[in-house]
Amino acid sequence: MSCKLCSSPTVSFLSDSGRTSIRQSFRYQVPFVISPLCTSSRLSWSGKVPKPPKRRSLGILAMAQGNGEREKWLMWLPRGPVAERVFRLIAGAMSSPVGQYVSSPVTFLHVVDSRVKLAWLLALVVLPSRSHIVMRFGLVAFLAVMSVWVLPKDVWTDQLGRVTLLSGILFLMLGFGSDSAPPLVQLRTPPPSLMGLPELPLSGYSYSILKLGPLQLTRKGLSVASTSACLSFTIFQSASLCLTTTTPEQLAYALQWFMIPLKFVGVPVAEIILTLLLSLRFISIVFDEVRNAAMAIVSRRIKWEQLTVMETLDIFIMYVRRIFANIFKHAEQITQAMIVRGFRGDSNIHKIYFFSNTSFGIADMISLLGLLGLIGASIVSEQILV
Amino acid sequence: MIKANFVGSCCHPSPRSRVICAGGDCNIKYAIQGQNLSYSVTVKKLIGVQKMVFPILKDCSLHVPVGQLWMLLGPNGCGKSTLLKILAGLLNPTSGNVIVRKPRSFVFQNPDHQVVMPTVEADVSFGLGKLNLTADEVRARVEKALKTVGMSEYLQRPVQTLSGGQKQRVAIAGALAESCKVLLLDELTTFLDETDQMGVVEAIRNCLGGPDQVSALWVTHRLEELKYADGAIYMEDGRVIMDGDVSNVAHLISRKQADYLAS
Ligand SMILES: Nc1ncnc2c1ncn2[C@@H]1O[C@H](COP(=O)(O)OP(=O)(O)OP(=O)(O)O)[C@@H](O)[C@H]1O
Ligand SMILES: [Mg+2]
Numbered sequence: 001m002s003c004k005l006c007s008s009p010t011v012s013f014l015s016d017s018g019r020t021s022i023r024q025s026f027r028y029q030v031p032f033v034i035s036p037l038c039t040s041s042r043l044s045w046s047g048k049v050p051k052p053p054k055r056r057s058l059g060i061l062a063m064a065q066g067n068g069e070r071e072k073w074l075m076w077l078p079r080g081p082v083a084e085r086v087f088r089l090i091a092g093a094m095s096s097p098v099g100q101y102v103s104s105p106v107t108f109l110h111v112v113d114s115r116v117k118l119a120w121l122l123a124l125v126v127l128p129s130r131s132h133i134v135m136r137f138g139l140v141a142f143l144a145v146m147s148v149w150v151l152p153k154d155v156w157t158d159q160l161g162r163v164t165l166l167s168g169i170l171f172l173m174l175g176f177g178s179d180s181a182p183p184l185v186q187l188r189t190p191p192p193s194l195m196g197l198p199e200l201p202l203s204g205y206s207y208s209i210l211k212l213g214p215l216q217l218t219r220k221g222l223s224v225a226s227t228s229a230c231l232s233f234t235i236f237q238s239a240s241l242c243l244t245t246t247t248p249e250q251l252a253y254a255l256q257w258f259m260i261p262l263k264f265v266g267v268p269v270a271e272i273i274l275t276l277l278l279s280l281r282f283i284s285i286v287f288d289e290v291r292n293a294a295m296a297i298v299s300r301r302i303k304w305e306q307l308t309v310m311e312t313l314d315i316f317i318m319y320v321r322r323i324f325a326n327i328f329k330h331a332e333q334i335t336q337a338m339i340v341r342g343f344r345g346d347s348n349i350h351k352i353y354f355f356s357n358t359s360f361g362i363a364d365m366i367s368l369l370g371l372l373g374l375i376g377a378s379i380v381s382e383q384i385l386v
Numbered sequence: 387m388i389k390a391n392f393v394g395s396c397c398h399p400s401p402r403s404r405v406i407c408a409g410g411d412c413n414i415k416y417a418i419q420g421q422n423l424s425y426s427v428t429v430k431k432l433i434g435v436q437k438m439v440f441p442i443l444k445d446c447s448l449h450v451p452v453g454q455l456w457m458l459l460g461p462n463g464c465g466k467s468t469l470l471k472i473l474a475g476l477l478n479p480t481s482g483n484v485i486v487r488k489p490r491s492f493v494f495q496n497p498d499h500q501v502v503m504p505t506v507e508a509d510v511s512f513g514l515g516k517l518n519l520t521a522d523e524v525r526a527r528v529e530k531a532l533k534t535v536g537m538s539e540y541l542q543r544p545v546q547t548l549s550g551g552q553k554q555r556v557a558i559a560g561a562l563a564e565s566c567k568v569l570l571l572d573e574l575t576t577f578l579d580e581t582d583q584m585g586v587v588e589a590i591r592n593c594l595g596g597p598d599q600v601s602a603l604w605v606t607h608r609l610e611e612l613k614y615a616d617g618a619i620y621m622e623d624g625r626v627i628m629d630g631d632v633s634n635v636a637h638l639i640s641r642k643q644a645d646y647l648a649s
Contacts, residue, residue, distance in 0.1 A: 101505070103542045247542055248504040281504040284546035288498075333499035336476055340492045341502065341560065342516040350515040353524045355507050355541075 083304050083312050087319075091294040102244045107150045109241070113364045114250035115257050117242050120371055124238040128230045131378035133223070136230040143237045151244060159244075163236045167229040175217050175225030248280040253354040270347040277352065282331070289326045293319055416485070417568050417601035418450035418473060423482035425468055442468050443479070444624040452487075453599045455591060455614060457606055457632075459639065460621035466605045467495055469621070470570050473603065487601070490568035491561040495605075497553035497577070506532070506548075506556050507541045513564040531563035532556075534589045536582075550577035558586060562593060569593070569602040575611070587614045612636050 103110075109117070124143070128136045147156045242251075252273050259269045297319060304312065343350050425443040442465045450456045458466050471477045473484060474492035491513065494500045503509035510528045519527075532538050535555040545553065554577045561569060569590065575583040587604075591614055594600050604615070612618060618635035620628045628638055 100547065101542075101544045103544075247508075247544070249508045277503055277508070281502060281545065284504070284544070285498065288546065330499070333494065333496070334502060337494060337500050338502055338512075340474055340476060341513040342489075342564070343512075344516070351518075352515060353508070353511045353521060355511075355525065355528075 083307075083315070084298060084302070087294045087298050091291050091298060100244065101247050102152065102155060103247075105152060107245065108363060109146075109150050109245040111361065111363045112367050113360065114246050114254035116364050116367050116371070117246055118251070118254045118258065120367065121238055121242050123371055123375060124234045125231075127374070127378045128234050129227060130382065132381040133226050135378050135381045136226055140230050140233050143234060143241065147237060147241055150241070155244060159237065159240050163233055163240075166236070167233040170232055171225045171229035173225075174228055175221045177221070248277060249354055252277050252280075252352075256354075268347075270352075274347040274350075274352060278334075282334075285330050286327060289323055289330070293323050293326070415451060416449045417452045417454075417487050417599070418448065418456075418603055419483075419485040420446060420448045420469075420473065421483045422447055423469070423472060423479045423484065425465075425472060425477065425479050442624055443472070446482075446621070446624070446626045448619055448626060448629055450601055450603055450617070452601055453595045454616035455594055455602045455604060456617045456619060457604050457612055457615040457635075458619045458621065459606060459612075459635065464621045465624045466621060467572055470572050470603065470605060474570050487567045489564065489566040490570060491564050491566040492570040493557050493561045493572060493574060495572040495576070497550065497557040500557035500560065501545050501553055504545055506537065506543050506545060509545060509556060510559045510563050513560050517564075527563045527565070528559075531559040534562055534592075535559045536585060551579065551582060554578060555582070555586070558589075562589075565598070565600075567598050567600055569600065571602060572605045573607065574604070575606065575608060583608070583611070587611055609636060609639060 124139065128139055144160060147160055150156075151159070255276070256269060256273045259267065259272070263269050297315065302315070307315070423443055423446040424441065426439050426441040429438045429440045446465075446469060448469075458469070460466050468477065470492065472479050473486055474490060475484075475486075476492070501509050502512050507528055510531055511524050514524050514527065529538065529541075532541065535558050537552065537555050537559060540548070540552065540556075545556065548556065554574060558571075558574055561571070571590065574586055574590075578586060590602055590604070594602060604611070606612075612632055612635070615632050617630060618632045619626055620635050620638055628635055
């Protein structure tokens with residue numbers, strides 16, 4: 001049985017560049033059976049794709065109809081294959097893993113002991129939720145200034161841009177969203193006059209701060225929004241600041257130091273630390289693998305326009321399968337490497353050396369004092385500034 | 387779809403293993419000895435039940451004397467890496483005996499497979515974890531090894547920001563830091579440029595001999611590296627075709643190349 005789809009009327013559109021042509025089969029006009037043979041022969045990228053018998057350029061057609069001017073509807077057609085763009089996007093996005101250690105300009109933060117940095121990190125996660133709004137914005141400003149001061153320009157613009165965008169969106173959504181909801185879903189307290197109470201002589205206080213049409217910024221909204229936006233900003237920015245100035249080994253060392261007490265409870269600290277280090281290495285391998293597989297597909301110059309949806313899906317499935325296969329292969333090879341390099345499965349016997357300077361220097365003292373000051377200030381702000 | 391299944395695929399040296407490793411007490415002239423080594427994989431077809439035994443190494447014998455650098459050559463897929471993995475104890479031979487001095491270290495063909503830790507210095511020191519050294523000793527060894535391969539400034543670099551050749555040098559430094567008696571090196575110089583390549587060969591050469599009588603087996607495709615070798619082995623299709631004198635092997639290879647070009 002011959003496949004009717006291949007001999008169906010096929011039309012090609014001329015895109016702007018004129019090079020890529022989109023072949024489209026008008027399946028709704030062709031009430032025939034699509035044979036599986038057809039799909040399988042089209043599936044092979046190198047295989048011969050049966051040529052359509054008739055080709056008319058709709059671009060030219062449209063030009064002819066519209067007084068030499070291209071019709072509007074032509075502009076709305078998808079220009080260039082979307083699938084290829086997706087793969088290109090994947091390949092591009094994976095080329096710079098987030099929060100990578102930057103070793104070249106050694107700064108104050110590089111010198112500070114990783115344990116102190118970890119304590120700071122914890123404080124910066126806890127403090128914004130438990131302190132006054134002035135304190136929260138102060139922390140945000142402090143982190144931003146710190147990033148600008150410590151990191152190279154392209155790194156901080158990238159990081160701060162991303163984090164600011166995220167927390168900005170969060171702020172706007174929560175600020176206007178939390179109290180703009182219709183009063184039906186709000187707590188319904190009757191006005192004081194209805195309850196026969198005298199109005200409180202409050203001056204200079206208004207629950208609503210800003211009104212933008214149907215949206216309004218209230219005190220509650222401001223509080224919720226500032227808490228969550230500041231929290232997300234401080235968490236993300238302090239984490240990436242810490243990651244860019246601390247090697248994974250130093251972080252692992254600090255974690256190990258903090259986890260020493262857990263050893264006596266029976267927690268396998270050495271194993272956890274080794275696992276952490278291995279997974280940190282493995283993350284970059286996964287990134288590489290995802291990028292390389294995407295690059296491999298992009299560089300094959302597949303004619304996406306000629307593929308049906310199922311075939312495109314098939315390529316995506318193949319992509320995912322290949323990534324997984326490669327990652328498992330990598331895992332196997334790394335276990336082999338560990339065995340060859342003398343690891344015998346007991347992380348208590350196999351020592352991992354940490355080269356971080358364990359001496360406690362001036363910089364560590366200063367930053368610890370700063371941390372204590374910060375905690376004190378936030379407690380005071382909560383007590384006084386409410 | 388083909389599912390590969392190693393015969394006796396066991397990474398740990400099991401008690402049944404036929405790999406006999408001589409300790410320092412054995413008084414042997416050879417650092418590496420392989421006798422009638424064969425290795426095959428069982429290829430199982432998913433559809434259909436029949437199994438196929440697929441030989442990769444066929445009756446290979448080789449001897450590398452103590453304190454020497456030998457090169458192993460051969461076309462792609464002739465089984466060099468497999469032979470090296472058997473010598474390293476990663477694979478068990480289907481038949482035949484292996485005697486290799488210990489400790490031995492093995493550098494993979496692909497540096498991505500060798501580098502285990504996320505930062506350069508941590509990775510180079512990873513192999514030292516079993517040795518019970520002090521932190522200062524470890525630091526000294528790591529620095530020396532990285533200096534040998536010309537990577538002293540990269541101590542704190544994350545591994546994924548290195549180029550292929552730099553990763554390879556980190557992998558070599560990891561093997562050198564362990565100061566083993568036998569080095570099994572699989573195509574170390576594939577990712578390196580011309581000067582680096584010679585630098586690495588010379589670095590390996592300088593490690594040889596000494597009180598520990600360090601020996602090395604080096605897999606390569608580059609004929610110009612042959613001049614650093616004390617001996618060479620040529621393999622083809624899972625068999626050792628020739629071993630011994632460097633000039634003989636070089637002659638054989640150039641004759642084969644000439645034949646290939648003529649045909
Ligand atoms: N797991 C496996 N399953 C099936 N065949 C395998 C397996 N591993 C290796 N082979 C086959 O064994 C042969 C030898 O492989 P090996 O990696 O030792 O070659 P090589 O000499 O190192 O080649 P190259 O110069 O490319 O590194 C190849 O033909 C390969 O296809
Ligand atoms: Mg090989």
